[in-house]
Amino acid sequence: MTDFKDEDKTSKVGDQNFKDRILKELEEANRKRLLQEEAERQRRAAKAERLQKEQELERQASEALKKQEEERESLAAMQSEFTNEQSTSFALDNHKHSTETVSQSASIFHSETLSPTSPEPGSQSLNGTVDSDLANTATSEVRDWISEIDDDSAESREEDRVSAAPHLTASRYSMITKSESEVSDFSGESLVPPSEQTVVSLEAQNEAVVARIEASKTVTEEVRTPMTRRKKNYKIAAKITGVLVTIIVIVGLLTAFLGYRYVSSSLGAVDAKSKQFVTVEIPEGSGNKLVGQILEQNGLIKNASIFNYYARFKNVSDLQSGYYNLQKSMTVEEIIKALQQGGTAEPQQPVSGKILVTEGYTMDQIAKAITDNVNTKETGDKTPFKSDDFLALMTNQTFINEMVQKYPKLLADIPSADEAKYQLEGYLFPATYNYYEGSHLEDVVDQMLLTMDTTLAPYYDQISSSGRTVNEVLSLASLVEKEGSTDEDRRNIASVFYNRLTIQMPLQSNIAVLYAMGKLGQETTLREDAAIDTKIDSPYNIYEHPGLMPGPVDSPGLSAIEATVNPADTDYLYFVADVTTGNVYYAEDFATHEANVAKYVNTHLESSGSSNE
Template sequence: MTELSKEEKKQQRREQHQKLLNERRKEAGLVRKIVFSLLVLMILVAAAVAFGSYQYVMASLGPVDEEEPEEVEVEIPIGSGTDTIAEVLEDNGVISSSTMFRYYVRFQNESGFQAGTYQLSTEMSVDDIIQELKEGSVQEEYALSFTIPEGFWAEEIFARAAEESGLETEELIGTARDENYLNELIDRYDMLTDEILDEDIREPLEGYLFPARYDFIEENPDPEEIIEAMLDRMQAELNAALTGESDYTVHELLTAASIIEGEAQNDEERPMISGVIENRMRVPMPLQMDPTVSYAHGERLSRTFNEDTEIESPYNTYNQTGLPVGPINNPGVASIQSVENPEEHSYLYFYHSPEGDIYFNETYEQHQETVGQYQ
């Protein structure tokens, strides 16, 4: 065999190299085609999903029936929150999705819906209905009105409602403790869970009855109507106030908020006290909050003595770490928000002086020194 010259060998290597480059180019081109095809497919699928979602959203926000519209009389109860209003509208067939209605209202930051009787139509869009509910129906005189202060215990709320409505306190309490009714409420309200059915809890709805003014068209509403007006309001307030940043369940959050409500004398103190609770939970050490002792005793103590703190109760935070079994009163929005937004500090103790001033300390020795100045 004739040996190739140097020039021929170089030419042969160039040809082999070129052939290899051509093969790699073909492979790269094929890969690019596959990647491009996959990208196009993904874009088409995403576009189809987006278009389908858009169509669904627009259909949910549009009229239910424009071709054969029907007039529907809809009653929005006093105290109704967005969740209740959405369910009422869907049940009456004037919107197609209560879920989309709730999301849309929150996304648009709509509020100010008014109770009353409305003449709505299936040819109305969600925007039309929202505008109608904000403008309000013809105002009716309220036959019953009463106000629940922040920090009231459930039994105090029921006593106030009974006094104003003519109902018996025991009837309201009995309704609020009825297990079948409570299970119905758990199914209806996102904020309610089986936590309220714990056998150690004194009043299952403690903490969930929002403190506010309540107006009723009827002079003698049913116990359920009164209770649900307060639950509707609490659910609406929680939906608006909570950011989802807390690790607490709603039950735990309302429990912490109720302690803050019992301890704080003004809004400035609430985040500071919330910070103390956070710090003590982190140690961990007993919270040692006096309002929990009062609730454990079932009476509002003007002062808490050492013997008072010895009571055996799942509500007493002197003889256990962590939160009590449930809320000890019904807190307002400021206390609820302070649980999610505690003041960051290193205090573990605080003391209210007889003059109403509050003092925070990092150590027990400092705390004792502060207390000693007023005793």
């Protein structure tokens, strides 16, 4: 008979060893799982940090992310497809592996439990029942496990759109561990986890996916970097261009300003305060360029080229040859005007100054005029002459006699010293006169007498043939100078005086009476002019004395002299001027004249008197 006790003991020992081995394997699997979870946790933390950095970079490059989004969608589709394939493959492998494991476990358990020896009837039946239930239960659990794997795979695909591939691997290991625990808890046995080769393969695949994602991001960064560089370079180039344009504009404006200042300075005087004269000769046929060079060499201008350009700009083409006395205080415009007037054939003494005698000046006014130098830009510049010295010379009989001998035609009929206040009154022609270094008053007066003699030279024969003297013509011309303002009025007024002289009618000119009163040349009001003393005892009172005065009362100009020599042919005996407009009204009879006086003089006198009251 067979001893079933030993066999049963042996079976129990085998079962105990099997359970110990299963427990060790489960502990080892659990330890690996914990290690994998820790590694996965660290990997997730690193991945989260990397994702945070990437999101920051993505926010900073919004334009580049638009293109990257298309690439990411494409990569996400590829990753999803890859994940589906891996999930399906992994589930099938696990299902097959689990089934084989359960079958092997069941077979081992069944073979060890049901030995070839005759078991006890009760024991065999029990083992068969347990074997069948265990197999059915394991198969059911495996199906549920595969279903959970499929559900988790679908969820993991959604998570893979945001998270990295290592998360998928950890999730799978979690599901494997969970399924193994459930089967172990139910059957008391353990399922074998995926092999290390399978884990390594999955990790390699996941790392490949991560590498592809990283490569895509690297490519995106490489694409984005040139774009960023181009934008940065464009901004830098724009700033540089703006700075360069600003510098060019500033330099241009500064150059224009300095150029304008230089040209303006070159057209001005070399020395505005200089009174020194420089004698230069301009050769015949000289052009503007040569003239400019001569002037620059003599220190009269600053730049010959600018002189030439200015002359061309002003269309100057009539510069005359000859000798010129020019000053460094003269501007280019003044020098051009002097060169247009013409020079002298021989060098002349430089002019120190100029004296201006205006038409209608009396001898007292001329005495003041000779003290003012008008050949300067400075107001108040004086000549070396004195008014008292001039008036003393005008009463110096020796000097007067010398002049009479020098200009016999002009001065043959001058009034005597007893008759006239100044014998040479009216004989000094009004004009501008030069004086030179070392000039005397006698030289200046001599120039004035010479100019009058030269002016009357064409009329001497005509005056002589008319039966009049030079003194009479100049005396009448001195009245015409003050009474009229236009050539036509002066010829008509001269006609009135001649008509009165013909009928021996008093000339009745206020001009002569004002001279007798010492007020001629002074400013007077209308009322003062109308209130002149027509009864004054003076040979110049031509209200009381018929005929002309002893001599002229002022220095007449050429217009008054010509009007007196060639008067108009009229029958006028009267004239009156509108005191406001200066228009002259003529009459042949006294009644018409009285009406003109009432209208053009008295009316203004009344309005002037009422306004003064």
